[in-house]
Amino acid sequence: MFERQWKNYKGLAIMLIIGLIVGVAGGKLTFDSASQVQTNSVVSSNEGWVPPGQLDQAYMFASGGQSGNMVVFGIPSMRILKTIPVFDPFPDTGYGFTPATKKMLGKYTWGDAHHPVMSQTKGTYDGQFVWVNDKANDRIGQVDLRTFTTTQILNVPNLMGLHSLSTDPESKYLFTASEFSAPVANGKPNYAPLNTWGHQYYGVAACVNTNREGLKAGQPGKMGLDYEMLLPPYDYDLASVGKADSAGYVFYTSYNSEEATTDLEKNSTKFDRDLTLFMDYKAAQKLIDAGKYDAIINGVKVIDPRKHPGIAWLLPIPKNPHGVDVSPDGKWICYSSKLDPVVTVISMDKLKQAIAHKDYEKTTWGLPVIKWQDVQEAQIPVGVGPLHTQFDNQGYAYTSLFVESAVTKWQLGTWKVIDKQPVNYNVGHVAVAGGDSEHPFGHWLVALDKMSLNRFLPVGPGYPVTEQLFDISKGPKMQLVNEAPSDREPHYATIIPANLIHPLNVYPKDTARPNSTWNEAQAKVVRNGKEVKVYMTAVRSHFVPDNIEVNQGDHVDLYLTNIEQQPNITHGLAISKYNINLAADPGETVRASFTADKAGTFPFYCTDFCSALHEEMMGYLLVKPHS
Amino acid sequence: MFERQWKNYKGLAIMLIIGLIVGVAGGKLTFDSASQVQTNSVVSSNEGWVPPGQLDQAYMFASGGQSGNMVVFGIPSMRILKTIPVFDPFPDTGYGFTPATKKMLGKYTWGDAHHPVMSQTKGTYDGQFVWVNDKANDRIGQVDLRTFTTTQILNVPNLMGLHSLSTDPESKYLFTASEFSAPVANGKPNYAPLNTWGHQYYGVAACVNTNREGLKAGQPGKMGLDYEMLLPPYDYDLASVGKADSAGYVFYTSYNSEEATTDLEKNSTKFDRDLTLFMDYKAAQKLIDAGKYDAIINGVKVIDPRKHPGIAWLLPIPKNPHGVDVSPDGKWICYSSKLDPVVTVISMDKLKQAIAHKDYEKTTWGLPVIKWQDVQEAQIPVGVGPLHTQFDNQGYAYTSLFVESAVTKWQLGTWKVIDKQPVNYNVGHVAVAGGDSEHPFGHWLVALDKMSLNRFLPVGPGYPVTEQLFDISKGPKMQLVNEAPSDREPHYATIIPANLIHPLNVYPKDTARPNSTWNEAQAKVVRNGKEVKVYMTAVRSHFVPDNIEVNQGDHVDLYLTNIEQQPNITHGLAISKYNINLAADPGETVRASFTADKAGTFPFYCTDFCSALHEEMMGYLLVKPHS
Structure with missing residues (x-):
């Protein structure tokens, strides 16, 4: 029955065996060349294989795109x-399902997570937080890597299509902008007809303060919106905060300098160069600190850079650039243009000189336009459809090519193309370990491919995407070592060595925690009129209390404390037909809050298989009818 | 930076290299022994490794537990x-997010998916459908494997904790039962105090007709509830439908013959044997066909088996049995008791004789109790904490041991234990390819482990679970060949060779499909008072129309047709801040239905990266304010 499929396996086995036979029977190989040959043909090709019981070497945090989540991969297993x-x-x-997480999510039940950003200290990934944007609903989420949970979601008003996200070398700030220009209106709907585009529609950049100092594990974050800046009505795509030589600047790409409002596929691709924007955020911060912002719109301080020379500039970059990526030393700003088969490298030195000399091409939308000829250092012929560039720790850059389905490796400084490897297929971003920081770790590159046709077993008309792992530590050629499908759709990922992440394995017992219960004798049901509070404990394998009777219409707040301190022993609590499921990790207190509006007899039970008597871990919620 | 973690890799590489060196430098190995050694040490241990570009051999459909979904793994890669x-x-x-899928989900936004069941024809997996239960909200979902989508969710009234799910060799029926006994009430809340347990609480079994003949790919299913049966108020755990020699019977396990209502961990574990139930469903069907049911409760025909001798019996089985599993030939009914270190094998022949002779031990709850001594064939000393048994195509059985963290292989007929292998850790179910059918495929076994402590890189207090793959085709010993973490929590899985699944790769173009639009010239906005219908097309890389203006308060029905027929080109449609995301696979028409209650300017865009100009695939929904 398996015959047809077994062929693959047999083929591999035979291939391996033949390889070994050649190694043995050939008899000409020296010790070194034998291991060399085998390293290439067996070990290298098996480099992605992590046998049962062995740990991965690195974490990859990939955005889940329209799934709204973040996905943690192990590298090199890609599990x-x-x-x-x-x-x-x-x-x-x-x-x-808990009041706290419901409140965080607000009125939305999904998001479009695009660009995870790892927190940095002194320009090095520090493994504390990952932030990620929601392009659909204009939010930024914060994930605490001590608990691997989301601890804050910040709504960013006044902009639409919050797409880019980038941080500075100390992760004090996060910068983003609107992919989609829209009217900006204070305290009223931002409606304006599309034919008012030129004067009522704006791009908007935002500066978010991470305020991460002193945050406790798993407790709510404190991100705040420092200010926003009005921009010309283009479509702001990606961002990269400067570092080292370019510290204090943030660079954006944009398309649609044509200011098209329909059929952008045709109408926003006409110009040879789009006007991208960069800003001096230290200068902007000084304005804010001095109270010199120009408006408060929906509670946010807003700067109009046209009124403050020396804050924002426009820089012409070839056709519809997607990625902008600053080299680790901050010297080179690398733009990947979707419709031009090159990466355009801008020199930060030259950019500073141009700014110092105020020698501009012209003014557009009240902003100075840099003479690109004066600042352009190189154009790298990477191939067709470049989207995004990352860097390693050896002076190399890696650019994804969507159209060509390849990754091109090139050298900073010499601007030489070193290698190009095919991917399967249509790569969006690439991620190198630490590859957007001052101190990349290198070694691993993941190509986040958008297509997977014929790459994995078929799963119907909805295909997975593909993540392909390359070893970039083995000399000039990148080596494909593993690949994995995933649900749609990681747009970007951040890779960090495993030893930089130090998560909790239990929530410490904290008897001072409000509404927690640590002793079964203190578990109880407290009634106050129609308000019922349940203080419940969970431990292998029973709940206390496990018979709860309320009256129809009562409001119930149930606080469940998992009193285990043994790692890996999570307890769940489902209440049948009440659409409630909680999960309490060891030492955690979680809450359900609901009105007992349905009368009847409702079993509740542990949803997390916790012991041989897990299924006996159940009880009853009885809701007595009104009459 | 990677140094500490690199050690694992280096260790493996060195080990492999040394293995090869020994093969070469030892000089004593013959051709055969060389390949033999390498087959064992390299190929065998790398058997789970599927190199980039190679396909898996089998699919595993695993329930997602409290995630509410189903997860498709590739075997042996475990991707x-x-x-x-x-x-x-x-x-x-x-x-x-579409009206059709919202309607299927009803008032619930989660479920607790436990037991996937693969459809069968003539006792062999046919790869057409997988059904899965929702223990929390008492539903059964149907997944169509032509599209890998859910096409029906059936609500099953009158029972609580719908846990078991099993099908007959032609997949005409699905059988399930209540894990949690509860009051049964017609047309009113099922409230009854727990002290009325003995006479107001019931277990309930249900027979669902799959009605799968003639179902079109991706179109709604037609499952229907044929009848239910009242049972004694125990907790019904798992079910197994008979086959071959036991065809026409369905066997359930149950715990809590003690009829405890609190602290079941202690109070439901007192008896040496629990009274499990089995029924003759052909006899039950005859009753239904003859109109001889005893009640209609909430629209369902209900049989009280106490009134119809020859339909249901009780069978004493040692302590709190979890799994009941019928051998492929139908001769042996194998019960795994959580608190007894044995699998108890019941002979179907002897059971039939006992029924024929009506030689019963006693009557309990009006049902005859089989003399277990007369029908018990063997007890296999499998080890501590047996939960579940599967079968291969060589006459062997495989039982999971939760407490002992192991899988035991034993032989049908001789009842000998053949092998025991540790797992990591605390295995729930096991799944063998085809292992619950008349015709198992064998070869692969997956242990669905509940714990993963120290098995994978740490990810905070919430641990993943572990799926461990064993090759069971290589002689008496089971060989661990791969493992993977997964989100909580697969409870059971069904494994099928890849060549038995034949999914669509696009939805065929169907111009007769209601509300579909296949020509951009026919895309349009139709207004009828406050009702707005948008007929939209998507193709790389633009929507038509892409400027839509409505009035605040209008109701909008948007029908999006992806007019591509190229596999893998899905288009999404997100509307900013309207909490809407659609995905239209090639050739598919999907619908959003919403009231435009928020005035303003809302970009919409493609969420599925479809081309180099994917980001330019956007438009605007303008909602004009009331005043």
């Missing part, structure tokens, strides 16, 4: 270690 | 090929 819900309810962990 | 949402909204695919 999915965990899904972290950010913008979507996730019953697995009770996310979106 | 996750796809998540199929069943009981939970899933923005990735727009599931729960």
